[in-house]
Amino acid sequence: NAGVTQTPKFQVLKTGQSMTLQCAQDMNHEYMSWYRQDPGMGLRLIHYSVGAGITDQGEVPNGYNVSRSTTEDFPLRLLSAAPSQTSVYFCASRHKYSNQPQHFGDGTRLSIL
Amino acid sequence: AQRVTQPEKLLSVFKGAPVELKCNYSYSGSPELFWYVQYSRQRLQLLLRHISRESIKGFTADLNKGETSFHLKKPFAQEEDSAMYYCALSGRDTGNQFYFGTGTSLTVIP
Numbered sequence: 001n002a003g004v005t006q007t008p009k010f011q012v013l014k015t016g017q018s019m020t021l022q023c024a025q026d027m028n029h030e031y032m033s034w035y036r037q038d039p040g041m042g043l044r045l046i047h048y049s050v051g052a053g054i055t056d057q058g059e060v061p062n063g064y065n066v067s068r069s070t071t072e073d074f075p076l077r078l079l080s081a082a083p084s085q086t087s088v089y090f091c092a093s094r095h096k097y098s099n100q101p102q103h104f105g106d107g108t109r110l111s112i113l
Numbered sequence: 114a115q116r117v118t119q120p121e122k123l124l125s126v127f128k129g130a131p132v133e134l135k136c137n138y139s140y141s142g143s144p145e146l147f148w149y150v151q152y153s154r155q156r157l158q159l160l161l162r163h164i165s166r167e168s169i170k171g172f173t174a175d176l177n178k179g180e181t182s183f184h185l186k187k188p189f190a191q192e193e194d195s196a197m198y199y200c201a202l203s204g205r206d207t208g209n210q211f212y213f214g215t216g217t218s219l220t221v222i223p
Contacts, residue, residue: 090156
């Protein structure tokens with residue numbers, strides 16, 4: 001199993017541009033989540049999904065959209081990039097029971113100029 | 114509400130010394146607690162979860178419901194333990210979502 005795969009690994013955008021961060025998992029996990037990691041702030045939940053067709057907002061959803069058309073894929077869209085969105089983005093997946101751990105991707109390092 | 118608190122942002126210990134990374138939580142139900150480790154510029158990896166009561170890489174963690182703590186301990190630190198450590202909580206009352214602490218950066222001095 002590849003686990004959780006994120007693409008791209010690095011990206012530089014200009015303010016106002018849009019882009020999609022891709023995330024795919026091959027473990028048939030029901031739950032998928034997007035986090036951003038910023039120095040001194042830990043991981044903050046952006047959006048999450050408990051199954052195909054179901055998404056919900058996390059702690060910091062503004063400026064981001066998600067969709068979950070399949071169990072495997074959970075893309076994150078930046079609608080109009082802003083410098084405040086410069087961060088490292090991690091996708092994670094897990095089985096639906098609360099005692100199951102999260103599995104993380106390698107992250108996408110995003111810089112907005 | 115802050116669900117997971119890691120009071121130390123930075124922690125330095127000498128090689129061979131004991132290390133304890135603190136984690137306190139706030140949760141009304143029965144929590145599921147985890148420790149994750151992130152080596153430099155890598156993905157987060159599961160280190161421990163309290164239901165397993167296992168020791169990984171010499172680390173252990175005990176859930177203390179009275180003190181609402183889940184501190185991570187290792188009796189003899191190694192240089193390869195230098196990393197970022199995150200405590201995380203999940204449970205039915207959180208909608209099975211994970212809440213992470215802000216992390217502790219551990220440096221083991223040779």
